[in-house]
Every structure is written in structure tokens, then in C-alpha cells.
Amino acid sequence: DAGVIQSPRHEVTEMGQEVTLRCKPISGHNSLFWYRQTMMRGLELLIYFNNNVPIDDSGMPEDRFSAKMPNASFSTLKIQPSEPRDSAVYFCATRGQPYEKLFFGSGTQLSVL
Amino acid sequence: KQEVTQIPAALSVPEGENLVLNCSFTDSAIYNLQWFRQDPGKGLTSLLLIQSSQREQTSGRLNASLDKSSGRSTLYIAASQPGDSATYLCAVVTGANSKLTFGKGITLSVRP
Numbered sequence: 686d687a688g689v690i691q692s693p694r695h696e697v698t699e700m701g702q703e704v705t706l707r708c709k710p711i712s713g714h715n716s717l718f719w720y721r722q723t724m725m726r727g728l729e730l731l732i733y734f735n736n737n738v739p740i741d742d743s744g745m746p747e748d749r750f751s752a753k754m755p756n757a758s759f760s761t762l763k764i765q766p767s768e769p770r771d772s773a774v775y776f777c778a779t780r781g782q783p784y785e786k787l788f789f790g791s792g793t794q795l796s797v798l
Numbered sequence: 799k800q801e802v803t804q805i806p807a808a809l810s811v812p813e814g815e816n817l818v819l820n821c822s823f824t825d826s827a828i829y830n831l832q833w834f835r836q837d838p839g840k841g842l843t844s845l846l847l848i849q850s851s852q853r854e855q856t857s858g859r860l861n862a863s864l865d866k867s868s869g870r871s872t873l874y875i876a877a878s879q880p881g882d883s884a885t886y887l888c889a890v891v892t893g894a895n896s897k898l899t900f901g902k903g904i905t906l907s908v909r910p
Contacts, residue, residue, distance in 0.1 A: 689841075728887070735895075784849060786847050789838065790841055
């Protein structure tokens with residue numbers, strides 16, 4: 686398996702633009718997590734899906750953020766409109782069962798100018 | 799609310815030293831605990847996973863222990879090497895939703 690695949694690896698955009706981050710989980714993994722990492726706050730859980738259903742979105746900072754998982758092999762995290770304070774590395778991670786290891790993608794480095 | 803603490807935030811040691819990285823958590827009702835490694839500009843790689851019923855796990859020069867009742871885990875690295883330089887994060891799984899809560903990590907530098 687190729688692991689968790691995220692795209693793009695880097696995204697530079699201007700304030701106010703829409704940004705869409707993509708994630709392809711490991712085949713067979715039931716749970717998918719979106720995290721944001723910054724120096725100040727470390728890793729923050731944004732939203733968590735189980736069997737394609739959003740379970741906990743309490744970490745989504747504002748209505749500007751939305752996430753979808755239309756099927757078991759694809760998820761998106763959208764920011765509209767983007768702001769400079771959204772600049773961070775966004776990670777997607779997946780696992781099979783709650784007692785199993787979590788596998789991370791390589792992340793998307795987002796810079797909002 | 800579960801909180802995970804890793805102190806110190808950074809550590810620098812000479813090559814060859816045995817070292818211990820600490821992780822503490824506030825809610826002892828965990829399902830498991832994982833230690834991760836993160837290299838600069840990269841994602842996190844899972845090193846060891848300890849289930850709540852286990853006391854320790856070993857992989858090569860790494861040994862992780864878990865004391866659930868006291869809310870502590872340690873990652874022991876034997877005979878450290880410059881290639882061990884990275885940030886090490888611990889995370890615990892708790893709650894009905896099996897969420898992971900991460901510590902902020904310890905940035906380790908092993909000097910040649």
C-alpha cells in the first residue's frame with residue numbers, strides 16, 4: 686500500500702481565496718483524521734470521520750472550514766475564504782480500528798499571503 | 799478533557815547516551831498510547847503502540863513503558879545515534895469516540 690496520500694504537498698495562496706486539501710486513506714482504514722500543526726499550538730485535531738461519517742468536528746476553528754468524506758477512499762478539507770492565520774501544515778491520518786496504529790500522510794504546507 | 803504533557807520541549811545529548819523521554823496524561827482511562835517520530839518537514843511515523851492492558855513494548859533500541867494508573871509513559875532510547883535526532887510525540891486514545899490527543903513533542907538532538 687502507498688500509505689496515506691495527501692495533495693498538494695505545498696499550497697501558496699492569497700488571502701480570500703478558496704483552498705482545498707485532499708486525502709486518500711489507506712485501503713480498509715475506517716477512521717480518518719484531519720490535523721493542523723503549528724509551532725505555537727502543536728498538533729490540533731480538526732475533524733474525525735468514522736466509516737465516512739463525521740464523528741467529532743469540535744476542532745474546526747470556524748465556519749470557513751469544512752470537510753467531507755464522500756466515500757471510503759477520499760476526503761477533502763476546504764477553507765473558504767482563507768486567511769493568513771490559516772497558514773500551517775495540515776495532516777491527514779487514518780487507522781483501521783481504535784486499538785491500531787495511526788498512519789499519517791506527508792502533509793500539506795499551506796501558506797496564505 | 800484529556801491533556802498530554804511532554805517535558806522538556808527540547809533535549810540535546812552526546813552520541814551513545816541512553817536517554818528517557820517522558821509523557822504524562824491527565825485521564826487514565828485510555829485505550830492505548832502511541833509514540834511517534836517526526837523528522838523536519840515530514841509527517842509522523844508511529845514507533846510503538848502500547849495497549850492499555852500492556853506495560854511495555856520494544857522495537858530495536860526503543861522501549862516504551864506505560865503506567866496507566868499514574869498517567870505516565872516513557873520512551874527509552876538505548877545507545878543514541880545522530881540519526882535519532884527528531885521530534886518525538888506521544889498520543890493517547892480516550893473517550894467513546896477514540897480520539898487521539900497529542901503532546902507537543904520533545905525535539906531531540908544527538909550530537910556526534
